[in-house]
Amino acid sequence: MFKNIVVLLDGSEVSANALRPAAATAEYLGCSLRTVTYHSSGTDATELSRVVESQVAERTDTEPEVLIKEMSRPLPDMLAELLAKTDDPLVVMSSRGHGRTASLVGSVATQILGILEIPVMLIGPECRVESFRLQGPMIVATDASPCTKPALELAAEVNASFDYEPVVVNVVDPDSAAAMAKARRGPGGHDLPPESAMVHRFAQDFGLKIGSGSAPEFRVLHSKHPGKAIAELSAEIAAGLIVMATHARTGMRRLSVGSETAAAVAHAHCPVLAIAPDTDDS
Numbered sequence: 001m002f003k004n005i006v007v008l009l010d011g012s013e014v015s016a017n018a019l020r021p022a023a024a025t026a027e028y029l030g031c032s033l034r035t036v037t038y039h040s041s042g043t044d045a046t047e048l049s050r051v052v053e054s055q056v057a058e059r060t061d062t063e064p065e066v067l068i069k070e071m072s073r074p075l076p077d078m079l080a081e082l083l084a085k086t087d088d089p090l091v092v093m094s095s096r097g098h099g100r101t102a103s104l105v106g107s108v109a110t111q112i113l114g115i116l117e118i119p120v121m122l123i124g125p126e127c128r129v130e131s132f133r134l135q136g137p138m139i140v141a142t143d144a145s146p147c148t149k150p151a152l153e154l155a156a157e158v159n160a161s162f163d164y165e166p167v168v169v170n171v172v173d174p175d176s177a178a179a180m181a182k183a184r185r186g187p188g189g190h191d192l193p194p195e196s197a198m199v200h201r202f203a204q205d206f207g208l209k210i211g212s213g214s215a216p217e218f219r220v221l222h223s224k225h226p227g228k229a230i231a232e233l234s235a236e237i238a239a240g241l242i243v244m245a246t247h248a249r250t251g252m253r254r255l256s257v258g259s260e261t262a263a264a265v266a267h268a269h270c271p272v273l274a275i276a277p278d279t280d281d282s
Contacts, residue, residue, distance in 0.1 A: 001161040002119075003088040007035045007064075008079065011051045015094045018123045019059035021132045021271050022092035025121075026062070028134050029161065033064035038071045038078055045070065076112055083118065092121040095265045113246055113276040119154055122272045124265040126231075132271065137237045138164035141230050141244035141264070142202040143171070147277045151245040152202065154275045156209035164240060168206055168218040169233065170199035171226035195220050227263025235269050242272045 005026040009015045019035075026033035037052050039045060049068050056066060071078060083089050091112060113120055123129060140155040142148040159166055172195045196218075203215035210216075223229035234242055246261050265272045 001088070001157055002029060002090040003031050004086045004090070005029075005031060005033045006083065006086065006089050006091050007033070008091060008093040009035050009037045009052055009055065011037065011039075011048050011055075012094075013055075014125075016055040016059060017127065017129050018092045018094050018121075019056060020129045021121060021123060021127075023060040023062060023064070024132055024134065025090070025092070026064075033060070033062060035064055035066050036079065036082065037066075037068045038075050039068065040071055043070075079112060083112075090119055090121060092271075093123065095122050095124045095262075113274060117276050119273055119275050122265045122274055124268055124272065126267055126269055127271055128269050133240045135163035136165065136240040137234075138162075138166050139230060139234055139237075139239050139242045139244075140166050140168045140202075140206060141171075141226075141242060142168060142199060143226070144198065147245035148202060150275045150277050151243055152206050152209060154245075154273065155243040156206065158241070158243060158273065159210050166206060166210075166216045167237065167239070168199055168203040168216060169221060169230060170202065170218075171221045171223055171229050173224055174222045175224075225260075225263065227260035227265075228267050230260075231264045231267035231269075239270050241270055242268055244272060244274060246274050246276050 002025070005022050007018050007022045009018070023033060035052065035056055037048065039048055045068060049066075052068060053066055056064060069078070079091075083091070112118075138155065138158065141151060155166060158164060199218045199220055200215065203218035207213070207215040219233070221229045221233060230242060230244070233239070242264055244261055244264060261272065261274055265274075
């Protein structure tokens with residue numbers, strides 16, 4: 001699983017919301033915790049350092065490594081260089097953070113996901129970080145795209161390392177049943193309604209990945225807004241985590257957080273663990 005937890009801070013209180021979930025995860029796994037802050041040349045580095053160290057002290061019981069560096073290149077490129085030298089990293093960051101630096105933390109998340117294709121735990125504005133926990137229901141979001149595969153694989157790793165109870169979820173557009181009808185023709189779907197067949201297959205796949213003798217709980221939601229529907233379900237069942245994949249939007253070596261992932265982050269009361277698909281398969 002993860003060996004190094006990297007928290008991206010910018011000196012703002014919003015970005016500091018990522019510290020509690022990151023510290024709890026690092027403590028549970030017994031892995032290292034590092035905070036990283038990049039600043040523009042016009043920033044008072046001494047004052048920024050004081051602010052960041054104060055935020056770390058207030059929100060963690062450990063003494064993580066605190067790295068503060070001036071930006072000599074675009075922030076995503078500098079962070080990517082750091083992460084490329086880090087074994088099995090997990091990046092934890094706020095979904096947005098207008099701080100004392102020249103960066104916008106939220107926009108960095110959308111780029112890092114594609115640069116290194118590593119998991120990023122996103123802490124949204126509604127996330128209740130004070131009650132973050134590593135147990136309870138874990139929503140595993142799926143859809144008809146190839147992006148579901150990395151989400152299932154990541155969720156299986158999380159399932160093996162923490163005490164979450166997986167709930168495999170698919171959101172169906174009430175006005176469209178074409179994808180569901182296609183899924184019904186697949187193995188295991190003949191005795192289920194078309195809209196349930198797809199998520200049932202995903203749940204079966206997930207059960208195999210985690211070595212379970214049966215498929216975990218699965219649900220079908222009806223909504224034209226999947227991200228928001230997933231966030232609402234997470235509140236309803238008191239989920240501790242949402243695992244979902246992003247969708248490619250920009251190509252090249254950059255990948256932006258898909259609109260539904262962003263919507264889930266914006267509304268969810270728990271963190272969203274996002275993973276980008278292999279760009280070669282997108």
